[in-house]
Amino acid sequence: MQYFIPAWYQNGDWKENEQVWYRSRTVTEFDDTVKQIQLFFRKKAAPFKIMLLGFSPNFRHFLHRQGVYHAPYWSCFDAMQGIASDRTVLFSFHDLSWPDDVEFIYSPFAVIVRRNQKKYAQIEFAEDGNMFRVDMFKNDERVCSNYYDDRGFMSCQIVYRDGIAYREQYFNEDGVWKFARFLDDGHVLINPDSSWYFVNLNDQKHEYPHHADDQKPESSNNVKDRKPEYPRKVNYQRLEYPDIDAMITEVVQENLKTTSDADIFVIAVHHLHSPVLAQVMKNRKTVLSFFARRLDENGIGEMDRKLMQDADAIVADKNVTARRIQEQTGLQKPVRVITPYDSREESGNSLHLPVQNILLAVDQINDEDFNTLVVLLANYILTRNHRARVCMFTRSSAYNRKSRLMHKARKALRAARMNPALAREDDKVSESRLDFQEQAACVFSVAQCVDEMTVSQKLREQRIVVDLQPVPDQFLQISAMSMGIPQIAGQETDYFADGKNGILVRNLSDLPDALDYYLGSIAHVNQAQIASYELGSRFSTEQLVQSWKEILENVEH
Numbered sequence: 001m002q003y004f005i006p007a008w009y010q011n012g013d014w015k016e017n018e019q020v021w022y023r024s025r026t027v028t029e030f031d032d033t034v035k036q037i038q039l040f041f042r043k044k045a046a047p048f049k050i051m052l053l054g055f056s057p058n059f060r061h062f063l064h065r066q067g068v069y070h071a072p073y074w075s076c077f078d079a080m081q082g083i084a085s086d087r088t089v090l091f092s093f094h095d096l097s098w099p100d101d102v103e104f105i106y107s108p109f110a111v112i113v114r115r116n117q118k119k120y121a122q123i124e125f126a127e128d129g130n131m132f133r134v135d136m137f138k139n140d141e142r143v144c145s146n147y148y149d150d151r152g153f154m155s156c157q158i159v160y161r162d163g164i165a166y167r168e169q170y171f172n173e174d175g176v177w178k179f180a181r182f183l184d185d186g187h188v189l190i191n192p193d194s195s196w197y198f199v200n201l202n203d204q205k206h207e208y209p210h211h212a213d214d215q216k217p218e219s220s221n222n223v224k225d226r227k228p229e230y231p232r233k234v235n236y237q238r239l240e241y242p243d244i245d246a247m248i249t250e251v252v253q254e255n256l257k258t259t260s261d262a263d264i265f266v267i268a269v270h271h272l273h274s275p276v277l278a279q280v281m282k283n284r285k286t287v288l289s290f291f292a293r294r295l296d297e298n299g300i301g302e303m304d305r306k307l308m309q310d311a312d313a314i315v316a317d318k319n320v321t322a323r324r325i326q327e328q329t330g331l332q333k334p335v336r337v338i339t340p341y342d343s344r345e346e347s348g349n350s351l352h353l354p355v356q357n358i359l360l361a362v363d364q365i366n367d368e369d370f371n372t373l374v375v376l377l378a379n380y381i382l383t384r385n386h387r388a389r390v391c392m393f394t395r396s397s398a399y400n401r402k403s404r405l406m407h408k409a410r411k412a413l414r415a416a417r418m419n420p421a422l423a424r425e426d427d428k429v430s431e432s433r434l435d436f437q438e439q440a441a442c443v444f445s446v447a448q449c450v451d452e453m454t455v456s457q458k459l460r461e462q463r464i465v466v467d468l469q470p471v472p473d474q475f476l477q478i479s480a481m482s483m484g485i486p487q488i489a490g491q492e493t494d495y496f497a498d499g500k501n502g503i504l505v506r507n508l509s510d511l512p513d514a515l516d517y518y519l520g521s522i523a524h525v526n527q528a529q530i531a532s533y534e535l536g537s538r539f540s541t542e543q544l545v546q547s548w549k550e551i552l553e554n555v556e557h
Contacts, residue, residue, distance in 0.1 A: 001202075001263045002040065002048040002552060005277065006033040007270030007294060008062070009054050014077075014244060014272070016056035021127045022109045026397040028451035032291040032317055033268045034066050035340035036548065041068045045545050046552065049074055051201075051265070053248060053273050055156065055170075057149035060088045061128045079198040080179065080251055081155070082172040084231060089152030093123045093131050179247070186243040190236050200231035201255035245276055253280045261285075264555050267307065270294055274303035278310075285555050287313045291340070292321045292474075300328050308333070312555040318474050319494070338547045339494070341452075341475050343482045343536030348460035350485075356388045356519050359447070359462040361476060362405065363394050364469035371412035372508050373468075374444070378413060378422050380512045381443050385519055391462065392446045395455075395473070402446040409444050452479075459483055463525075464518050468505065472496070481536045484529030486518045495539070500531035 008029075010017040019025070040048045050073035052059065063069045078084075093111065102120055105112040113121035119140055124133040134146045142160055149155040153175065159167045168181040172194070180189045234254055241247045264285045267277060288311045308314060314335045316322040322335040350357060358377070362370060381388045392405050402425075409423035423444035449455040452475055459465070465480040467473060468490040477495040480487050487502035488511065498504035503514040518524050537543075 001260065002046055003051045003259070003263060003265045004033055004037055004040075004048060005051045005053065005265060005267045005273070007031070007268040007273065008033075008052075008056070009270065009272055012272055014054045014248070016054060016058065016062065018056075018058045018061075018126050018132055020110070020124045020133075021129070024397065025450055027293070029062070029065065030340075030452050031268070031293065032289045032315075032340040033266075035342070035544075036266060036289070037068055037071055038066065039342075039541065039545050039548065041071045043541065043545050045549060048072070049201075051252075052076065053252070053276070057147055057155040058126060058130065058132055060086075060150050061126065061130060064128070074201045074255070076248055076251055076255075077170070079200070079231075079255060080247065081170050082176075082178055082194065082196065082198060082233075083149075083151075083155075084198065085151050085173065088150045091131065091148065091150070091152040093134065096134070181244055188241040188244055188247050190239045190241075192239055195236050195239060196233040197236065197251050197254075198231035199234050199255050199258060202258040202260075203231065249276045249279055252276065256280060256284075262556065264312075264552055268294070269300075269304055269307070271298045271301045271304065274301060274307055278303045278306045281307070282310070286311045287315060287551060287555060290314070290316045290321050290325055290335075292317055295321060295324065300325070305329060313551050315551065320471055336547075336551060338544060338551075339474065339478065339539055341478045341539070342541045342544050343478055343539040344541070345533055345536070346456075346460075346483045348462065348483050348485065350461055350463045351522075353461065354387070356385065356463045357461050358388055358390050358515065358519075359393050359459065359465045359476075360390055361393045361465075361467040361469050361473055363396060363473075364471060367408075369468070369508065370408060371415065373511070374409045374412040374423070375416040375418065376508060376511055378416075378418055378443065380515060381422075384512065384516065388443070388515070388519060390444050391458070392444065393458070393473075393476070394446065394448055395450060396448065397450045402448055405446050406444065455479060459485065464488065464515065466511070466515075468508070468511075478536075478539060481532045481539075484532045486525060486528035486532075488514050495535065497531070497535060501528045501535055 008016060037050060040046060050071060052073055052075045055077040056062065056075065059073070059075065060069065063071055099115060101115060103114045105114060110125070111123040112119065113123065119137045121137060122135045123131055124135070126132045130150055132148055134148070135142050136144045136146065141163060144160060145158045146154050147156040153173050154171055156171070157169045158165050159169070166183050168183065169177050170179055171177050176194050177191050178194055179191060237250060264287060265281060266287045266289055268289050268291065286307070288307055308329065308331060314325070314333055316325060316335050316337050317340050319337055322337050325331060325335055360373065365373065377390050394401055394405065406423050406425050410420035413420045413422055422442060424442050447458045449458055455475060456479055459479050460483070462485055464486050465476065466488045467476060472489055472491070472493055477487065477493060481495045481501060487496050488505055489496050489502060490505060492498055492504060496502050503517060505511055505514055518528065
């Protein structure tokens with residue numbers, strides 16, 4: 001059995017990253033663990049289970065968004081809260097008990113509840129349209145936030161004092177509080193009347209009836225009629241813990257006793273759970289998985305190094321990540337590189353558009369090179385290819401990122417004595433269009449793509465991808481390769497080969513000729529497309545599954 005331990009946490013705390021539907025995501029949900037689970041689930045590569053250490057009351061919705069709704073999992077917080085069911089339930093705010101004199105006001109974003117002419121509550125909804133939080137107010141000040149589980153009950157309540165959160169209280173399916181976490185110093189109190197947790201890590205998840213923990217399955221001589229065993233209850237060793245980490249450590253350690261010594265644990269390296277796992281995973285077979293985004297955010301801590309010393313294998317998402325690991329730690333163990341992105345033959349619609357779109361990755365381009373590129377591309381469009389358009393590609397989620405990039409482009413155009421309207425943001429059109437007859441066509445735009453789905457959608461409209469960044473965008477390159485889109489890059493990578501699926505450009509002044517090579521000839525585009533598909537065969541889903549099988553077999557034996 002393989003166990004995948006993800007790092008799906010919010011702001012460095014043991015909580016999921018669920019958010020209100022009307023706010024754009026600042027970070028994509030996709031990571032290395034998502035891809036690993038997708039591979040094992042869809043290809044049925046081997047038996048596996050997700051070991052979820054964080055509080056995630058809407059976990060079923062997350063699995064659905066990733067296309068692995070029926071993936072088996074074990075939740076540490078479910079065990080600590082004594083929750084047994086795993087099925088989502090249709091649940092509305094109308095099912096809650098409200099005073100008779102409240103008024104519901106339906107705004108475009110949330111549902112506001114008023115009572116006695118004052119705000120009484122605000123009901124928030126997640127991306128899938130499910131109610132997940134109700135904020136309660138007194139004298140227009142928030143006093144608590146109730147978090148609802150997608151299985152149909154209130155799972156957690158955060159209480160506020162003077163607008164500051166000071167206590168989290170966690171409940172089971174029947175509304176009985178199981179433990180309370182105090183946020184001033186982090187200590188945790190266990191309910192003395194319900195001081196137990198579930199042990200069922202190696203059991204299949206079932207739909208358990210309420211109060212099932214107090215019942216015993218009836219014996220039967222017929223195996224088919226035999227009911228599944230209910231999770232075993234174990235008493236907490238203490239009624240007070242210094243922090244939630246100590247409590248999680250105890251519950252995980254007890255549940256690990258139900259697993260086999262042959263089981264393999266694939267751990268997404270993250271500073272939050274590394275201290276816990278370094279303690280409970282001693283003498284266990286482990287594979288550490290490094291992902292560039294987490295490495296950039298958290299670095300490599302002392303407990304991460306401890307896990308690395310004891311690990312049976314280490315995997316990185318790309319060569320740059322592998323080099324960073326070895327340089328920062330002096331690690332003697334080999335680091336295997338397995339991309340979390342698989343290639344597949346796809347097709348875009350760029351050939352059917354009246355313009356030729358150039359996608360230009362700009363996040364890591366310095367100001368001097370950015371200005372040079374803007375002027376070069378503007379001059380190329382004005383003098384050599386009037387059909388071309390430039391789409392500046394950014395993965396940044398900053399709300400003003402688009403306007404700042406367009407402002408930089410206009411500034412570069414002015415400095416070169418060119419028309420700044422080529423990068424204007426005002427795209428309003430008058431009824432008669434008379435106001436704009438003399439205006440130059442706007443040739444620059446911005447694509448702000450935080451998550452991988454948005455990247456793929458934007459790529460379908462592009463004729464060519466230009467990524468001259470010091471560290472090329474891995475997902476952008478492999479997606480362009482999957483769609484057969486020619487690439488212009490400043491260095492060769494696993495997903496780009498000079499003269500095959502693109503052109504290597506060392507000097508920016510060579511960029512216009514490289515663009516002309518593909519934008520001026522469909523034959524060259526077709527050649528790059530064929531080369532892309534041949535190169536992409538090395539990163540197919542089947543190849544990724546085989547790579548993971550090899551690692552797990554080596555660890556097993």
